[in-house]
Amino acid sequence: MTELDQLTQSLARNLKRLRTERGFTLDALAARAGVSRGMLIQIEQARTNPSVGTVVKVGDALGVSITTLLDYDQEPLVRLVPAEQAVRLWSTAAGSHSTLLAGTESPGPLELWHWRLMPGEGSASDAHPVGTSELVHVTAGVLTLSVDGADHEVVAGASASFESHVPHGYRNDGGDPVEMTMAVSVPAAPH
Known part of the structure; x- marks a missing residue:
């Protein structure tokens, strides 16, 4: 699996988890983020590599950083990033x-x-x-x-x-x- 594939999978997993935790429907998040419902579906199904602008809009709508959307599910107290x-x-x-x-x-x-x-x-x-x-x-x-x-x-x-x-x-x-x-x-x- 390439690094891009890993990022796409992490984004799909984290977006779905965060959207669900916050109680947003696809339509509600799409409206809040200013992106289409179809784009959110493609992201959650790991079928697209969205633009940086789209990832920023979705992160802003969820109130999380790009790091959280693209990365890990559990954060240690200290996280070193090589x-x-x-x-x-x-x-x-x-x-x-x-x-x-x-x-x-x-x-x-x-x-x-x-x-x-x-x-x-x-x-x-x-x-x-x-x-x-x-x-x-x-x-x-x-x-x-x-x-x-x-x-x-x-x-x-x-x-x-x-x-x-x-x-x-x-x-x-x-x-x-x-x-x-x-x-x-x-x-x-x-x-």
């Missing part, structure tokens, strides 16, 4: 990518990411649930952080924090690769 088990969820042919390094659910989803953006590339994100915050630390290059239509330059060595319940995105308008670490904190969903 480098080879970090999950690359987005990449381009030019070499841009985002890698989910680790995540937790207490008190709500908290994710730690490593991003690399090649010159001229970027990634846009829909608004997350109200109460979601992101922290960004740039280690190389100059990041153009767009939050609710306003651009902010974040140079190497600098950090930024913002509430991400509005449309936002990350771009590399410069000539050198951008390397950054990002943490995303999502409020716990009401049960």
Whole structure:
């Protein structure tokens, strides 16, 4: 079984378990997440490899991190994530990518990411649930952080924090690769 097959199986198992635990019907979760009922059925039956955007929407609707959707059923007190088990969820042919390094659910989803953006590339994100915050630390290059239509330059060595319940995105308008670490904190969903 390939790594992608394992992720697809984990996503199917965890989505069904979490949806059931929260008492959501397929229709209710589809409406809450803004994805089709058919897509949820395909995910739960491990018949599709959904886009990162779809996984984020489903996670937000369930109030859990991508880590929880893609990973383990039982969490130990300390969970070590070897480098080879970090999950690359987005990449381009030019070499841009985002890698989910680790995540937790207490008190709500908290994710730690490593991003690399090649010159001229970027990634846009829909608004997350109200109460979601992101922290960004740039280690190389100059990041153009767009939050609710306003651009902010974040140079190497600098950090930024913002509430991400509005449309936002990350771009590399410069000539050198951008390397950054990002943490995303999502409020716990009401049960």
